[in-house]
Amino acid sequence: MRVRTPWVEALREQQRKGTDPSTPSGGKQQVLSDRKLAPKRMSDSFHKVVLPLAQDPWLLDTYLNSSGHIRLGTIFMDLDALSGVIAYKHTGEDVTTVTASCDRIIINSPLSEICDLEISGQVTYATGRSSLEITMQVAKAPKEGEKIKNEDVLINCAFTMVSLDPGTRKPVNVNPLIIETPEEKRLYALGERNSKVRKERNQTSLIKHTPNDLESDLIHSLWQKQLQYHDPHDPMRQPPNVHFMDHTRLRTAMIMQPQFRNRHQFMIFGGFLLKQTFELAFTCAAAFTHSRPTFISLDPSTFQNPVPVGSILYLTSTVVYTDPPLIGAPGETVDENSEYTRVQIRVDSKVRDVEHGASKPTGQFNYTFSVPKNIRVVPRTYQEFMMYLDARRRAEQVRDSIKEEGLGLGMKAAEESLTE
Known part of the structure; x- marks a missing residue:
C-alpha cells in the first residue's frame, strides 16, 4: 500500500x-x-x-x-x-x-x-x-x-x-x-495520557519558557565544572571520559529519490526518514563512545514538515545527554562509577530544494542507546545547555512511562540481544 x-x-x-x-x-x-x-x-x-x-x-x-x-x-x-x-x-x-x-x-x-x-x-x-x-x-x-x-x-x-x-x-x-x-480501556487510557504529555511538553518547552529553578542550578553547576577544566591552575582537569557536546556532532546530506516516496507519490515515506536518522544516531553514538551501541528506545519525536522527492535532506546528530550525567541536580544522586551509560542522540533534520533556497525543519528524532562504558557529555554554550535540559526532561518522561507500563529492557540484557 x-x-x-x-x-x-x-x-x-x-x-x-x-x-x-x-x-x-x-x-x-x-x-x-x-x-x-x-x-x-x-x-x-x-x-x-x-x-x-x-x-x-x-x-x-x-x-x-x-x-x-x-x-x-x-x-x-x-x-x-x-x-x-x-x-x-x-x-x-x-x-x-x-x-x-x-x-x-x-x-x-x-x-x-x-x-x-x-x-x-x-x-x-x-x-x-x-x-x-x-x-x-x-x-x-x-x-x-x-x-x-x-x-x-x-x-x-x-x-x-x-x-x-x-x-x-x-x-x-x-x-x-x-x-x-x-484491555481496550487500558490502551485508550495510555493514548489519552500520551496526548496529555504531548500537550504539556509543548506548553512547557524551553522555546517558550525559561528553565525552572532546579534546571537553572544544574546549568550553573555544569558551567562551573567546565570552567575548572579550562583553568590551568585548577587541579581538576578534564577527565578522559568527559567530552564537550560540540565535539560529538555528525552530519550528512542526501538527495531524496522517488524509490522512497509514500503512497501520495511526491513526498518521502516517513519510515525512510526513521531509518536514516536511526543509522546516523547509531553511528554518532559509536563514534562518541568507541564501542558498539545497543538501541534502547526512540523517545517522543516529531515530523514537522514533509520531505519532497528531489529535495536535499540534511541530518545533524548530536550527543545531548548521558545517564548517569556528569553532575546531578540538587538532591539527585549520581553513580559516578557506572558500568553502563545511556547515551541520548538528537537528530535534527531540514530540507532544501536542489537550488538551495530556503530551508525547512522536517523533524527532530531522539534516540537512546546503551554502551558498556563510563562516558559523559557536557554542554558549554547556551544553545547546548537548552538541548541538554530538553534531553534530560525526555529521559525522565520516558523513564516514568516505562516504569508505569512495565516495559523496557535492562542495559545488560539489551547488550545480549540480536538487534542493533
Missing part, C-alpha cells in the same frame, strides 16, 4: 496538470464536511504481517547488518508502513493520513535467535478529531494456534497519525472509537 503508481506515470500526470506537488492540489475541499463518522472498534483496524526471516534467507539478507544483527532501521520502516495500513483501515481512503509523531519505540525483550517476526497493531486512541494513536508490537511469530507471550515481544511502540483533506491539507475529523473490554 505504500506505493500504488509507478513513478514515471505519477511524474507524467503531474507534468500534464502543471501542478506543484509540494502544495495542496487546487486548494479545493475534497472531503465532505457532513460525512458519516460512525464509531469503530479497535479490532476493526487490527492488522498483522509475518516476516519469515527464519524461513527465507534472501529476505533475512535485507534485514541483517555486517555483524549478523537485525537492522532496526529496516524494522522501523516496516512499522511506519504498517501504521499507514492500520490508519486507512480506520479512516477510509477518502482522506490523506500522515505520520505526525512517533511517541515511543521501546525494546521490551531481547531477541536471542533469528526467527520469524510478527508485526501487528491497531488504532487504540481516537476521539473523533483529526488525530489517532496506533499501538504496535514486533514479536516472535507464534506457532499456529498459540498466542504471543509477553517474553516474546521484542518491540512496543506508538505512532500518532493525522488525517487531512487531500485538497486543502487541513485536518479533518475521523471515526471515534468504541471502548468495550478492560
